[in-house]
Amino acid sequence: MSIEKILSSAPVVPVVVIDNLEDAAPLARALYNGGLKALEITLRTPIAAEAIKLMKAEVPEAYVGTGTVVDKASFDASVAAGADFMVSPGVSDELLALVKGTDIPFLPGAATPSEVMKLASHGFKFLKFFPAEAAGGTAMLKSIGGPLPQLTFCPTGGISLATAPNYLALSNVICVGGTWMLDKQLIENKDWQAIEALARQASEVK
């Protein structure tokens, strides 16, 4: 499996924070049924690894990956959870060394030309542009694409249903990451139909 295939499975990757384990399976089902095939589950909550296992069991055809992979502990947790892919908001030499020893597709993060160049020199062709809006948004990505057209991005951070099309219109963007379809109140109410409708709206963004 390649990171390109995973990132091209839908225009939007939902960045999920799981607070209650019982939400994991129905949430994954709702997102997938709404057309979002790749799910990034952040390792920000202690139950994230367990949640990933439940999500993969509920929707085996989805790509369930980990987010917030920032060090050896989160890397190890990703491997143990059986993550289909791993996403980092940035990169470190420690992480680069760890991912060289695994087959799990990895999407490292970059926000400046130097970070992009460093990751390119390690063979990465797909990067997370984070924090997208705060780091200069579509203007920054367009500028980076001038001298560095060989890199393709999944911008994430502050992107909404309204701004996603502006990113997807760029030639160096494969998909965007976002949290807007994960409405906290709807999740609290376990309104999975409404979440599915938000996911469908996101999956139809062009």
Ligand SMILES: O=C(O)C(=O)C[C@H](O)[C@H](O)COP(=O)(O)O
């Ligand atoms: O957890 C990580 O590893 C991250 O990189 C952070 C997430 O991508 C952002 O939290 C996205 O959140 P929004 O800004 O609401 O789209």
